[in-house]
Amino acid sequence: MVHGQGGFKFQNWAKTYGSSPELYFQPTSVEEIREILDMARQRDKRVKVVGGGHSPSDIACTDDFMIQMGKMNRVLKVDKEKQQVTVEGGIFLSDLNIELSKHGLALANLGAVSEVAAAGVIGTGTHNTGIKHGILPTQVVALTLLTASGEILECSESINADIFQAARLHLGCLGVVLTVTFQCVPQFHLHEVAFPSTLTEVLDHLNDHLQRSQYFRFLWFPHSENVSVIYQDPTNKSPSSSASWWWDYAVGYYLLEFLLWISTFVPSLVCWINRFFFWLLFSSRVENIAISYKIFNYECRFKQHVQDWAIPIEKTKEALLELKAALENNPKMVAHYPVEVRFARGDEIWLSPCFQRDSCYMNIIMYRPYGKNVPRLNYWLTYEGIMKKHGGRPHWAKAHSCTRKDLEKMYPAFPKFCSIREKLDPTGMFLNTYLEKVFY
Numbered sequence: 001m002v003h004g005q006g007g008f009k010f011q012n013w014a015k016t017y018g019s020s021p022e023l024y025f026q027p028t029s030v031e032e033i034r035e036i037l038d039m040a041r042q043r044d045k046r047v048k049v050v051g052g053g054h055s056p057s058d059i060a061c062t063d064d065f066m067i068q069m070g071k072m073n074r075v076l077k078v079d080k081e082k083q084q085v086t087v088e089g090g091i092f093l094s095d096l097n098i099e100l101s102k103h104g105l106a107l108a109n110l111g112a113v114s115e116v117a118a119a120g121v122i123g124t125g126t127h128n129t130g131i132k133h134g135i136l137p138t139q140v141v142a143l144t145l146l147t148a149s150g151e152i153l154e155c156s157e158s159i160n161a162d163i164f165q166a167a168r169l170h171l172g173c174l175g176v177v178l179t180v181t182f183q184c185v186p187q188f189h190l191h192e193v194a195f196p197s198t199l200t201e202v203l204d205h206l207n208d209h210l211q212r213s214q215y216f217r218f219l220w221f222p223h224s225e226n227v228s229v230i231y232q233d234p235t236n237k238s239p240s241s242s243a244s245w246w247w248d249y250a251v252g253y254y255l256l257e258f259l260l261w262i263s264t265f266v267p268s269l270v271c272w273i274n275r276f277f278f279w280l281l282f283s284s285r286v287e288n289i290a291i292s293y294k295i296f297n298y299e300c301r302f303k304q305h306v307q308d309w310a311i312p313i314e315k316t317k318e319a320l321l322e323l324k325a326a327l328e329n330n331p332k333m334v335a336h337y338p339v340e341v342r343f344a345r346g347d348e349i350w351l352s353p354c355f356q357r358d359s360c361y362m363n364i365i366m367y368r369p370y371g372k373n374v375p376r377l378n379y380w381l382t383y384e385g386i387m388k389k390h391g392g393r394p395h396w397a398k399a400h401s402c403t404r405k406d407l408e409k410m411y412p413a414f415p416k417f418c419s420i421r422e423k424l425d426p427t428g429m430f431l432n433t434y435l436e437k438v439f440y
Ligand SMILES: Cc1cc2nc3c(=O)[nH]c(=O)nc-3n(C[C@H](O)[C@H](O)[C@H](O)COP(=O)(O)OP(=O)(O)OC[C@H]3O[C@@H](n4cnc5c(N)ncnc54)[C@H](O)[C@@H]3O)c2cc1C
Pocket: 013, 014, 048, 049, 050, 051, 052, 053, 054, 055, 056, 059, 060, 069, 089, 090, 110, 111, 112, 113, 115, 116, 117, 118, 119, 120, 121, 122, 123, 124, 125, 126, 127, 128, 171, 172, 173, 175, 176, 177, 178, 300, 395, 397
């Protein structure tokens, strides 16, 4: 019989959200998950499945039953001909990347970290950048779902096609994602070039940058014109990196955390900190070549609050300039660096922030130096206001203030998703506080 642990405390990566599940399970088989769902039904409990626990919101929190999928992490099948891999939902992408490279394969795109689970990244619509590339769920060609009733559903473009369109970005509310099949590409190396520029230059030549590099993104340093442009492109050259400066990046980040902590007492320091670190770490050209996942992933050094909305790509310039003007007009509103600006191709996934439109994601950040919260309410509200005005849709993993009423306006296919959810989970077994806000 499956054993649930009492007294477990769940916290997300950033330690910004947490909960105390009554019972915490780490099942090793589908039968054990079925048992947990049976027990939940009998005791009238809700269930939340968690992957890497990286979501910067309460989307994975519950006080009832929590299922952590870390022990269901096998690679089930590698189809070399179709370049597809089928994995259990709990596998971390860090393990999958290594397994795929043994077969000469890779995922075409990845987010900033890989200590996240296959079912978890698609659950919230994780994205990276590259206007020819969709968000990570667009790489999914099939999946299997264990529903609240204990039934297993195979889903793909040809089987249970409607459920597939919903489950590719599932919010953890349709059932337990048991397996995911990804379309892969041949293994590749990336050549990364980072160089300094200005906000005006990048916004005036946005299309050129988007055409020039397959995985183009840029970092804007608020309270200044400074920008770091990052190009990443496939290459046949061997791995190498620019001669590194004597100042190690890690040392730079320790200093950053200390200075940001000081700035919690003197907020006006933030604009100088942003300028200093741009000069210190981002003002010269840096090159690096490595296997794709080592370039896609980068160090997110210390804990932070984030917001990341997707707006139609043609609104990029207007929205960023409005954010810049708002900061200039409100000297008391401070913003940590960077504002990270990324791009993604439009898709047909019902709850994708890129549904039917090429999009620009604008990620804002406020660090928590030594775990201390820095006031961010004004900055957050100003940013959300600008994003809403330009037709934005929030990243599902990241805390936002939208309710069903807002989401219905943002997502044309929202009613279709709701009707699938209500059919698969009529009693709301997979809901939690975050999802109640979304669906009620
Ligand atoms: C340092 C850091 C860097 C990040 N970088 C990026 C980035 O570059 N781009 C980006 O878009 N996002 C980024 N994120 C957000 C992150 O990609 C998402 O939060 C992602 O969902 C995390 O995956 P996870 O496995 O930790 O999911 P969790 O947070 O554990 O869960 C996410 C959702 O999936 C559900 N779920 C998980 N597994 C299952 C399953 N087997 N069956 C059913 N439901 C399940 C959960 O219930 C929850 O609803 C970052 C987060 C951090 C902390």
